[in-house]
Amino acid sequence: MSKRKKTPSNSSKKSGSQTLTLPQAVQMALQSYNAGHLQQAESICRQILQAEPNNSEMLHLLGVIAIRVENYEVALELISKAIRFNPAVSHFYNSLGNVLNCQEKSSQAIESFRRALALNPDYPEAHNNLGNAYLALEQFNQAVKCYQQALTLKPDFIEAYNNLGKVFNDQEHYEQAVETLQRALALNPNFAQAYNNLGNALSAQGKPADAITAYQRAIRLNPNDSNAHRNLGKTLNEQGQWAQAITCFQQAIALNPNDADAYSNLGYTLIQQGKPRDALACFQQAIALNPNDVTAHNELGTLLKNQGQLAEAMVYFQRAIDFNPNSAEAHNNLATAWKDQGRFDKAIAHYRRTFEIKPIPLAYSNLLLCINYVMGYDQKAIFLEHQKFNAVFCEPLSVIDQPRHEQHAHSPASQGKISKISKIKLGYVSADFRKHPVAYFIEPVLAHHDHQQFEIFCYHNNKQSDDFTARLQQYADHWIDCFGLSDDALAERIRQDQIDILIDLSGHTADNRLLVFARKPAPIQITYLGYPNTTGLTAIDYRITDGYMDPEGSAEAFNSETLIRMPGSYFCFRPNSRCPAVKPALPALTKGYITFSSLNNYAKLNPELLALWADVLQAVSGSRLVIKTKSLNDQATKEALTAQFAQLNIEPERLILLGRSPSPEHLNTYHEVDIALDSYPFTGGTTTFEALWMGIPVVTLVGDRQVARQGFSILSALELTELIAHTPEEYVNICVKLANNTEHLQQLRSKLRDRMQASSLMDETGLTKHLENVFQTMY
Template identity: 40%
Template sequence: MKLLRDILSGRARRTAPASSVSAAELLIAARTNLEGGEWGAAQLACEDLIRLQPDHAEALHLLGVIAYRMRDWATALELMGRSIELDPVNASFHNNLGGLLTYLGRPQDAAAALRRALVLDPAHLGARENLLFLLPSLDGVGGEELRAEHEEWARLHGAPFAALGRPHANAPDPERRLRVGYVSGDFREHAVSLFMEPVLENHDRHAVEVFCYCNNRVQDAVTARLRRGAAGWYDIAGWDDDAVAARIRSDAIDILVDLSGHLRDNRLLVFARKPAPVQIGYLGYLPTTGLATIDYRITDPLCDPPGMTESHYSERLLRLPGCMWCYKPMAAMPEVSPPPALEQGVATFASTNNPAKITDRMLELWARILHRVPGSRLLIAGTAEQGRSRMLSRLHHGGVQSERVEFRDRMAHPEFWALHRRIDVLLDTYPFNGGTTSCEALWLGVPVVSLAGRHMPARAGVSLLTHIGLADFVVSSEEQYVDVAAALGRDVPRLGALRAGMRQRIQASGLLDAPRYTRGLEDLYRAAWRAWCTRR
């Protein structure tokens, strides 16, 4: 990408492209190829355009987006920054910068960019959804504020479709076989599928007929396995919302279940059209959706204790009897290894969560933990170089030397799992706890210490750890978080015992009991269906 370096150094030459294509045509080609995933062709079109117009803001920005997708973070930041200097009122530029900063683990900077995008264009769908994804990670954002922000999204983007709702022709028989539809953009190798696959495998086919509406274009072996659990399967990526809603009505779906919330590749605007009489949010997204057309939210009594969190949701809560997650470890995961502290003599603490969840306050607490355990180390996985300076700065401010901190890039599953051989204690993030990362760490024998809050994103650790008998590692204050983590890091014999017995503990807990879990889920579906039939 030599031209990119020339652009950034101001050496791009005003040399016309080989053909006589106009600037407008080059811009159309760049946009079209980028949307179609043809990054190389998009890059060439942008470069030709910049040769014609070196200060073309959108061409520079699109090159920044391409650099982002090619994992050239430094170039992406510079190009996006340059484009915003040239066109500071372009909301999409600020939105894309916010997405990049989120990925790099700079949540406060990301939030500022996304809020700037929304000041410029309050109806910018991408910026609002990116902000909704980020908000649970920010200190000081509680359940009521999360609900208000989500309902503002619904007011702007979902409410206009309420008038399109039509009566449903589903037969109101409370005990008949139910037609249940699942909608997801993550029917592939993804965290959601780890928890969804055991459900699809264990649905009672006499009680439930399953349909899946798959919105991910990338499909793999996991997709193929999930497909086998469905009586009907539709690849809906590329379909417009009206077409998807019509398909769901044609399939006479009784209960439509959203698995994506406001995550990428969601189809919430299909749910806004109310194509099924009962609509439920489940699994993939922890806060409310904000949509009045989604009737219920699946949770459990520890994630959402009765009387504590109801005001955080636009949906009514349906609580499973046990943990709200049913975990299916990947078959390729390695066996549990001894705690590294046995060999090293000191503990290694770690975070494997999305770096956007690592707040400045978390880093301050981690520094205090390291002070309490002399010689201990901190490993932070999944970070890009351009996001590390903030973390090191906060740790240095807490008196932690750089040599006690190790960063690792994002990595493929085998390398990621192997990394747990070097981890003694996983430090959960707050106010947005880990989910999949905690399950994987526990299955690999690594204990997790979690700080609990009073809204659902801050209570995932409560449910997971309590259900496997490790409630002692769930704390309710920052002081307890430091105390419990430090005490565990100093107790090498306990680390060894925990690690050796962790899988047996999980297997005995019910966290892997997919048949029982799925019966509980079906009971909630039945209760919601009976309520609809009664109202008819």
């Protein structure tokens, strides 16, 4: 109650043994309300209204009390009645707007606040509340104007500072949010809500430690604030502190059992702890509490997708979009699901929609990764898309008009003799220092670096670690867990570490840090291994490849980086020590028919490739095809694939469709396989190496870009050119020739491991030395 209008009257009321005039009784009711004695205030109001039923001030106060106890229908009736009796009181309309806002009738609330301001333009509380109504409608610019006007009228208006900070958070103007919220806290150091909002801003800035401190302060000031407990849990979860995060979410739920968001976050954290069943129950409870909860539908869909239940997952993603057509996360998730089913037309459409809704790097990186799978995109079109990423996201961050080696004072190139005696500092940046193909191929390099010449820094951008992570840590001189650090913060850390050569191992794959590279924190920047194409970033100087994947003279036009070609293949393979032995006997000799296989990602299985494989099966009488991939855990996906082959005149009994199983059991599949079929245009990498290591020859088709030439690189290094096709017809002919020569297949099966071990593909020391020579030449 910022203003009140006294109604003159000669009547009097008794309070206890004391007789009060009506103005005194009204004053006592207001004092009781302001002191938080709501029942006493309500009792006095009702006594006054018995004597004077049309007392608008008391009707209004009763309505405000009803708001406090969340009895909004009663509040609406009482305040509306007060306005009917006295329509010229501005704070009546302000209170009416508050009721309507609480009822999520923000458009009507705006009209009420405007009526209040028409009666009293200098009413800061009404300006503030009008801002709240605009905020509820996500009309952020309008909300900012209202809060700023409230502060102009009332410079010490703490709530307006807090609300302005919140809307700056919603606009992703985090520096302004922090500054504004700190002003609120300077006025009131015990303002719990402001600490909670400050925590949100700091978390978004990539300052998790400061955010945690802010949330903890909010909780100390108000232990019953479920939002602060939930937000603290989110930040702890992002830092991989899952046990503590779970405690926070459970506390939030104890304080507010109807907090669907807390259940969703608890479910997400339980997934990180390897408890998918418990997570499923949490997501289901979140949806039960809020059937339109977009976040819960997204998270449940992601859980189902990761379990291989693609069809069911897509139902939840689509529901999320139905509830909120502008949910960028839902469109992104549905796009990825379509990609994993090989439906690139739908995937690309949803990725582009994601980018339209929320033009963030993640959305565009996912699109770029996707188009590498598509037959219809040529090199030029793909390169143009990568250049667009650079223009939109990276060029605004680039260091302007500075030669590469003059950007940092520490650069040895500018320090003369120092460069001859100091170690070169190498920084590897990856989200995949764990059980992941990138880690498998970078381990031999990390294991063989010359630490007399190089100082090794590994920047691990993932909150998940495993035993493979622990092994990689032993190879590094410095290990930095950087997940959760903002791009600015990580770039600054790299500068402080005085990295000479910074190496990206992710490209446009998940959790990449390309925007750190865009800030040019190191004088020399390279991309390697993680992504089979250009990054498009002009801030990245070099891309390491080989002459098979990127032929000299033709590939340069489609790369933003200078290409550095390794002699032979750029891969170095270290097999899993738990790989099963090769099964000596060729399966075809006992089965009486040839068994082909593909254990590649399902996303690589496009209609054109399936047609090619159908031609192979038709050409090799009685042959079978094993397709094994996680997506085939889903029965609907399995049925759809069977139907696609049926349209190509391949009977179901010729197909053996298997879901994913744990490694190394996964590799036992090769005991029943004679010949592996490479995918196209996105050829196999790890899958090809594993098949060859298990004694299985892999037939590959060569395309016009790196992603379509990985098999070419691997087989060329093994001098197995007989397995390399340059046309679809040649691909089929090679398969037929192999199938008709079981003696040769048997010889290949028994000799492939020895052949690999003797090749450059497993020369760990040799490849590392080549790389180090390249680094020293660059330096």
